[in-house]
Amino acid sequence: MSRIAATARIHSTAVVDEGAVIGDSVVIGPFCHVGPRVVLKDNVELISHAVVSGKTEIGKGCRIFPMAVIGGVSQSLHEAGEESTLVVGDNCTMREGVTMNTGTVGGGGKTVIGDNCLFLANCHVAHDCQLGSDIIMSNNVMLAGHVHVADKAILGGGCAVHQFTRIGRQAFIGGLSAVNYDVIPYGMLNGNPGLLGGLNVVGMTRAGVGRATIRVVRRAYKQIFEGEGNVRSNAAAIRDDYSDCSQVIEILDFIAAGGDRALSSPFRRKG
Structure with a gap:
């Protein structure tokens, strides 16, 4: 049975499946779809044409922009429909076309995003990624499965991160870089293949x-x-x-x- 707070505002064209949990002051805009195992915490806003599916929890104050698909099934070749989750922290912004997948059993079953993260247009967060807080991912950043990104890292537009890679706290990844190997905290990486260029002194x-x-x-x-x-x-x-x-x-x-x-x-x- 759905639990929808009395203060939530749901557009007449939106679809909220039976079983969804909708918190106080949530706004669900035109033509959005919220799946039956989704939890939207207080003050979440789905602007329009956004999809939140799977066993997914969206933290307080998050904003999800048009054409984003959050909580989709993993793209792993080993995906077999097992139970898995996506948890997004508070005050995150997912701009147009962002995609985030749930985890896989082989990777721990959970994709996790921290608080206050910004995902610009068309970013992808694959299965079993573990992201900290205050991370910025510019347009078209692609994280493969099992990637770990620590707090306050900044990833420039169009960069691609190899599966199982770790990116340390407050690292800076230049635009269009290929991140094939782990990046130390405070490291600054650029190029394809990506090379360390020193420390993120500005950050x-x-x-x-x-x-x-x-x-x-x-x-x-x-x-x-x-x-x-x-x-x-x-x-x-x-x-x-x-x-x-x-x-x-x-x-x-x-x-x-x-x-x-x-x-x-x-x-x-x-x-």
């Missing part, structure tokens, strides 16, 4: 990181990627020297954690 400054600290992080960055050993051994070797710099430790922890993909670096790979 760090805007976040209140002081110049002295940025110089320290730059020094550590050079030791990690330009040292005599490999990246992981270089990172491990300098940990004690930077124990009082949280930004460097964050980078070192990211490298030490590892993942399914190699690390992006400033150097083009051979072969």
Whole structure:
């Protein structure tokens, strides 16, 4: 049985399937479709011609623009109709044509989006992605399955991210870049194939990181990627020297954690 708040406003041409849960002051515009297992929390707005389907929860204050399809079945070749979910946090904006898929059983069964994220026109978030908060994805950004993006990362228009890739906190990905490997926190990546071009100094400054600290992080960055050993051994070797710099430790922890993909670096790979 549907639970529709008395303060919700639903256009006469919209379709809200039996079973949907609609919160206070939700606005569902013309020709929208809300599926039977959808939860729209308070103050969500579907402007028009938007589809929210699957077992999907949309957080408070989100806005979904025309032609967006949120909660669609995954495009994984292993999709077999198993139970899976999509959870979107509060105050996210999904502009025209954005698509977000539910998870897969093999990937944990859940796609998760944090709070205050902005998805510009025609972005795609595939199955089992895990996104933090305050992320900006410009037009036509494509995330393949199982991608992890940490808080405050910015992805430029048209960039494509390989499946299972990690993008660290406050990283910056240039437009049209191919992200084939993990990107460290505060890293700045450009090109195809994507190469690290240093640190996101502008973003760090805007976040209140002081110049002295940025110089320290730059020094550590050079030791990690330009040292005599490999990246992981270089990172491990300098940990004690930077124990009082949280930004460097964050980078070192990211490298030490590892993942399914190699690390992006400033150097083009051979072969």
